[in-house]
Amino acid sequence: xxxxxxxxxxxxxxxxxxxxxxxxxxxxxxxxxxxxxxxxxxxxxxxxxxxxxxxxxxxxxxxxxxxxxxxxxxxxxxxxxxxxxxxxxxxxxxxxxxxxxxxxxxxxxxxxxxxxxxxxxxxxxxxxxxxxxxxxxxxxxxxxxxx
Numbered sequence: 193x194x195x196x197x198x199x200x201x202x203x204x205x206x207x208x209x210x211x212x213x214x215x216x217x218x219x220x221x222x223x224x225x226x227x228x229x230x231x232x233x234x235x236x237x238x239x240x241x242x243x244x245x246x247x248x249x250x251x252x253x254x255x256x257x258x259x260x261x262x263x264x265x266x267x268x269x270x271x272x273x274x275x276x277x278x279x280x281x282x283x284x285x286x287x288x289x290x291x292x293x294x295x296x297x298x299x300x301x302x303x304x305x306x307x308x309x310x311x312x313x314x315x316x317x318x319x320x321x322x323x324x325x326x327x328x329x330x331x332x333x334x335x336x337x338x339x
Contacts, residue, residue, distance in 0.1 A: 234323030236266035238316065243331060246303070255305040256333045262316055264298040264325060269318035274304055279330060281313035292318075306333045 239262065246257035260274075273289040294300065302316065310333060317326045 232322045233267050235264055235269055235318050235320060235325040238262060238264045238318050238325040238327040240314075240316065240327055240329050243329070245333075255307055256309070257303055257305050258331065258333065260302045260304065260314070260316060262300050262302060262318070262327070264318050266325075267320055267323065268294045268298055269325075270320045271318075272300070272302060273315075273317045273319070274302060275315040275317075276304065276306070277313040277315070279311045279313055281315070281328065285312070309334050 240260050241263055242259075242261040244259045244261070246259060262272075269292055271289060271291050273287065275284055276286045277284050288304065292300065298318075304314075306312065312331050312333065313328060314331055315326060315328050317324055319325075
């Protein structure tokens with residue numbers, strides 16, 4: 193090899209992994225291992241930008257309906273879950289999850305029913321295959337009105 197530069201790397205790395213499936217049984221694996229990593233943006237932020245009570249007729253008044261207008265940043269979600277809890281956000285009263293189909297902009301309206309007047313903690317989670325983002329709010333429902 194007179195006058196030639198060699199760029200070959202002859203060093204090798206051998207990794208050993210040990211599995212222990214049961215007492216007295218060992219499996220050793222030696223060799224090269226490769227893994228791929230994909231970086232995804234994920235859902236970065238969720239915000240409730242408006243809460244609106246839905247006016248109903250007296251015959252429909254057994255439940256108060258509230259629309260939550262929600263926006264998000266980052267990748268588009270594929271599902272939404274709403275957890276309604278007591279005012280301390282500790283005791284869950286109901287959980288509702290729905291699939292979403294959003295193709296352009298993350299702006300959606302979520303309608304939820306409240307059986308009786310009171311103050312509730314609302315957790316709205318938007319998710320996709322790789323990420324989740326959560327926002328929370330306290331809401332006071334007073335027989336068809338919300339604040």
